Amino acid sequence: MTLPPTIALLASPGFRREENSPLAALLRVLVPFLTHAFPAKLVAMRPTYEAAQAAGFLTDYPLWDVLPPWEEGAVATVAARLVAGEIDWVIYLADPGDLISLFPESIALKRQCVVHGRPYLATVRAAAEWCLLHWIERDPAGAATFLCTLDDPTAAASLPGATTLGLVAHDTRKTAMLAFVERWFPLLDRFRLRLSTGTTGGLLNGDAPARLGEVSPEMRGLIDAQKARLAGRQGPWTVPYLSGPKGGDAQIADRVLREPGSTILFFEDPHVAREHEADIQLLERIARLKTYDNACLHDPATAQRWAELWSHALSVGLAPHLKA
DSSP states (O other), X not given: OOOOOEEEEEEOGGGTSSTTOHHHHHHHHHHHIIIIIOOOEEEEEHHHHHHHHHTTSXXXXXXXXXXXXXXGTXXXXXXXXXXTTOOOEEEEEOOTTOGGGGSHHHHHHHHHXXXXXXXXXXXXXXXXXXXHHHHHHHOHXXXXXXXXXXXXXXXXXXXXXXXXXXXEEOGGGHHHHHHHHHHHHHHHTTSSEEEEOHHHHHHHTTOOOGGGOSOOHHHHHHHHHHHHHTTTOSSOSSEEOOOGGGTHHHHHHHHHHHSOOEEEEEEOOTTSOOTTHHHHHHHHHHHHHTTTTOEEEOSHHHHHHHHHHHHHHHHTTOGGGSBO
């Protein structure tokens, strides 16, 4: 049996103050998840904990681990605990207008999640969906009962058929992206629309863009397999935009703004200098602008787990209970 995770729960000030804040919306999912499925340890900064208590959520929950406020170094503590293997998931409801999310410790926390393959969930949609899918895996009947009584559709998981999927990968992660698509093609093919930056899009449409030069035998085999899967189809499997450094991230960000309800799988390489770092941050920030609608996952390990969970949820017949 899967052990309960240790979850870091953080929220920007603007996302926790109001009665109907994003934090409150997420806690409406977290409370039954924690009390019926995973009695997980919650590591939270004091302001997030106090906001939850003031709103009446998890007031008697015994597994809180309360840290000082961010100005006393709590984000750095969360990052260090994650590196040490003491934190499994990070939920950071980041207000795009909150400068704290751009501070070095916040950026380092997200980067270490990518380095160690731990989910970094920065929107209500991403965090709620992640928890609901784990609940479905562990207890389909209990999850179905909860989903049937859920009166907040923004908190439900979004069906692939109703969702736009962004597929982006840095050069050192492109083979991993091709392998991911090969393994999970039936699931990814269900999405109503797929978007990619230029080179990644070319690969996923069965071509090897010239800028890559000579590709490895492994990549060549994956490209040829993708081309064979797409044989006879009309139009590209994924809509390719410009490459990231030439503005592709900005183009996808604009599309996400116009079509809320997007899942972005961004296979980032945290070990290389990225000349278009501002564009990457733009795409991630735009995804957070509509915290109830969009999700962004940042590394292959998290994407693999997400695909496993979605495939299981669809296989057990819970699709009618999920958000369309």
